[in-house]
Amino acid sequence: MCSFQGQPDPSSLPDETLAAQAAREGADGIAFMTLMDRHRERVWRVCWRLMGTEHDAEDAAQEVFVRLFFERAKFAGRSRYTTWLHGVAIRTCLTLRRSRTRRRRRESVEQDDSGGVVETCADAQPSGAAAVDAAHDVQKLLEHLDEEDRALVIMRFAENHDYDALAEMFGSTPGALRMRVSRIREKLAARGGRLLGD
Numbered sequence: 001m002c003s004f005q006g007q008p009d010p011s012s013l014p015d016e017t018l019a020a021q022a023a024r025e026g027a028d029g030i031a032f033m034t035l036m037d038r039h040r041e042r043v044w045r046v047c048w049r050l051m052g053t054e055h056d057a058e059d060a061a062q063e064v065f066v067r068l069f070f071e072r073a074k075f076a077g078r079s080r081y082t083t084w085l086h087g088v089a090i091r092t093c094l095t096l097r098r099s100r101t102r103r104r105r106r107e108s109v110e111q112d113d114s115g116g117v118v119e120t121c122a123d124a125q126p127s128g129a130a131a132v133d134a135a136h137d138v139q140k141l142l143e144h145l146d147e148e149d150r151a152l153v154i155m156r157f158a159e160n161h162d163y164d165a166l167a168e169m170f171g172s173t174p175g176a177l178r179m180r181v182s183r184i185r186e187k188l189a190a191r192g193g194r195l196l197g198d
């Protein structure tokens with residue numbers, strides 16, 4: 001990989017340094033491309049967990065990177081770059097999930113009105129992730145939560161973010177999110193599920 005003029009190889013630079021450089025670059029800038037390559041798998045994993053299907057995750061990940069590019073100057077360096085990146089991914093996925101839900105409801109109503117049969121089918125999980133999630137029926141429990149609560153649970157327990165990072169991602173405070181997670185635990189417990197850890 002080529003380097004910046006008179007500077008070290010960009011792949012050796014921390015995210016925050018690359019983000020500052022990316023904010024001043026054009027569409028094909030080395031710093032942004034390095035960040036995209038570095039975080040591609042992480043973004044896809046978060047999108048898959050939030051979207052629930054491989055196809056939707058791919059669409060969401062692509063949209064996340066488009067937004068990351070257009071919003072690259074908004075990273076202020078007050079948190080780690082990965083925290084900010086996850087915040088963009090969460091907002092993108094929540095927007096796409098809400099849009100998808102509205103579209104499916106509309107299609108369902110249209111099919112019902114025309115007397116057709118409404119069918120649903122679940123996409124297969126990617127083989128690697130299926131092995132991790134096969135032992136737990138967590139997905140069904142999470143579907144009973146609203147979109148933001150579901151995202152919070154996933155980012156806390158699947159991605160292992162602490163409450164300070166979550167507060168940055170969700171625009172809240174650590175204390176408020178702890179209380180929210182406690183209420184989510186109670187809701188899931190009432191349905192026969194539980195979350196490990198705190």
